[in-house]
Amino acid sequence: MAKVLVFIDNPGAALKKSSLELLTIARSLGETVAAVNGELHDDVASTLAAYGTQALYRPSAADLDDYLVGPKAAFLAAAADAAGADVVLAENSAEGKEIAARLGIRLGAGVITDVVAVDPDGTAHKSVLAGSYTTTAKATTPVSVLTVKPNSVTPEPAVTGTAPESIPVQVPDVTAAAARVTARTEKPASGRPDLSEARVVVAGGRGVDGNFGPLEELADALGAAIGASRAATDAGWIGHDAQIGQTGKTVAPQLYISAGISGAIQQKAGMQTAKVIVAVNKDAESPVFEIADFGIVGDLFQVLPQATAEIKKRRG
């Protein structure tokens, strides 16, 4: 049976949904073990057990977060060796992909990013060229490294839990050739769902003209995350982490509501695999209408507040 190592970086007080998804995929491929960096709370340990984790690999060094990925990749490579892993699964974040990249070189393992599904034989499914193709790919090496996008499976605990033993891993010292994090500023949490994982996204562009208020109210009525075009983030109306598109985030929610966005190719690259697209734009010629399932030629400052009020009215 294949051995699958799941990398969980700084789980905090409880495992994130994306981590539970990785553990669920791991179980469908073989025997699950985990490499965990950072503090390990009791809650996290018991969830790992409930998800069928057979062993927990823990780094000997506590300062991995002080460096940009080199030492984390070295830890994960040592853990993969110790576990005899055939498959390593990591998050599809920028950092997750970089760790996977370096790990791949260390292990001589093929790396596949942006994976949305994994077959039992290790074949990975993903989309390429800004969502215009869906492909299957496979590592041709004995070990494969996959980074999996959030919302790829429904998390499910194992039928029978485990009592994983904790195995310390000696981290080779690669700090001399690593970039060091010298200062870190935490960003305030928005209280809304995480953009990459949200079921519904309400996104605004230059047309919001500095006022995201109507979008925020609609987002709150729908339990949605807020996104933006580059024009809106460049203008400083909203943080860069809200940017959707080629150089921002790629989202694939159930519903994407685009307001005051023209629909340039770089914007489309980040959202055209959404299940349902709604567009509100004053200009009937906007390219966004070419991909909208429901398009409204109109003023977002009229349409969005009316929709929000109607949703609230229907809910009583």
Add this chain to the structure above:
Amino acid sequence: MEETLKIIVLVKHVPDAQFDRHLTGEANTVDRSESILSELDEYALEAALQLTEARGGEAAGNKVIALSMGPAGAVNAVKKSLQIGATEGVHLSDEALAGSDAAATSLALAAAIRHLGADVPADLILTGMSSTDGETSLVPAQLAERLGLPQVTFAASLELDAGKLTARRDGDTHADTIEAALPAVVSVTDQINDPRYPNFKGIMAAKKKTITTLSLADIGVDAAQVGKSGSWTAVETAEARPPRTAGTIITDEGDAGIQLVEFLAAQKLL
């Protein structure tokens, strides 16, 4: 006097996203007929030019070498880089490179970088945040691992001083200040600067600049280490996603917000 810099900028020749892009052939590789210099690599080139210009530019002995790996047409990405302001160009081209994945690409680029640094090692290797066709962002990190260098990826700002670099990197939950010793591999985002366009003077000057073509033999890489045989991943199937078609478009006559909610209710999205 400031120190002089030797910077290698990695520029990729990619299919123009303004046209339909296709996967072709048995290995499902990207059709490169309508290709351009990857627009995300223009930010890396601009960053290199700003750093060297601040130290007296070419006249003071600073060098910006544009390096592209790809088939014959990729020389156009090198030429464009020279027009924008790079001091010299290098085109790594060999039939055996076709179909290389990130692992094979980083192996060949690492060998080329070592070759170009045989006399004077580069201080900095600058790349784009991701290629606009491969979109993996794997190459910069894999290069750093292969070269044993510090990696600073997704830099939104970059400064150099006394053999050390400082960069800012914007994450989802936090923003970081990063420091690393030179030489280092740095990938930059589209937030770092506003790339310049080639002007007439630049286009004329580029005609006199040198483009060196390197083969695998020149950089000491065996054909089996790259291309399809040297790749560690294979694309098995590729299917074009049916293009999205427009749905219902209405013009607001005062009740579009309500119609929107009706649409959402009908789609069970409320």
